[in-house]
Amino acid sequence: MSDLSSTSALDQRQKRLEEEVSLEILRTAAGLEHFLAEGLKAHGLTMTQYNVLRILRGAGSSGLCRNDVGARMIAPVPDATRLIDRLISAGYAQKDTNPDDRRYTTTRITKEGLNLLARLDEPILDMHRSQIGHLSSDELDQLATLLKAARNQP
Amino acid sequence: MSDLSSTSALDQRQKRLEEEVSLEILRTAAGLEHFLAEGLKAHGLTMTQYNVLRILRGAGSSGLCRNDVGARMIAPVPDATRLIDRLISAGYAQKDTNPDDRRYTTTRITKEGLNLLARLDEPILDMHRSQIGHLSSDELDQLATLLKAARNQP
DNA sequence: TGACAATAGGTGTTGCAACACCTATTATAG
């Protein structure tokens, strides 16, 4: 029986390393998320809501249809409808049915939403800094590169 | 006004790098989590439940009290009670009140739970491999080191 | 044109997680 079909000791070691790195990624992200969520809570926003607002701000005045919002999220969100509805209730977004194709509903960020994001920009940067600001520029660069490579599966 | 009180261009650039890395971490973790959750769902487990079972297996026959389980999780879980109760309902764990101090409830993994984990061990390793197995050993080592450094705040 | 596929959005239900609060048991101080 060759090592192609069995699981060699070397391969086992490699697998454990892969698992360890996966767990490191999950742990680090969990810490970040917890910390950021805590900071956003003071402004009545969840991480998901904040990300949607960032996406809407990025989309500008032309807005986005709901599924496009879901597709651009960090984690694809199946239920963009009610997620956005909550932002609308809070006054941070608005929706309009597209008159050319009435299936589409364009969602835009409101002035209030923009104001809120503007107030949050610096605090958010400070939060990131407080979490990973002790890493050097080189380390940050390496980390970004490696993580991009990790997500870029062949 | 000195650069100590204002925000210099260089510092702004550094802050954006920090934010980018944070987002990379969150994105990568979200992808991993989504993929792992998908695989675990076939066995009726959530990521959180799987992690609890791993922790209980690691604790061995002496078991752990509920708050200790919560403390060892990737993300601290405030509601360990009902989380563990679900595992007990599924037959993967059991709880016993400690006779010496009746405030404590020791939770242990059952034979069924161990069997389930044993069945999952290889598939889980394969899942990790399919996600980040294209990275070299060196890259994995660097990633693990950098992530540990990231979480190790001064 | 008229049936039907395709696409975007909405809704009903369920389960889990977070928060706050409550109960039970033990330790401690007077």
Added chain:
DNA sequence: CTATAATAGGTGTTGCAACACCTATTGTCA
């Protein structure tokens, strides 16, 4: 020994997310 603090666990409620399914609108092809 009793009152009180401290600790572990449990519970009630709320909100969000996931899944499946449904509706409305448009495109396509006989």
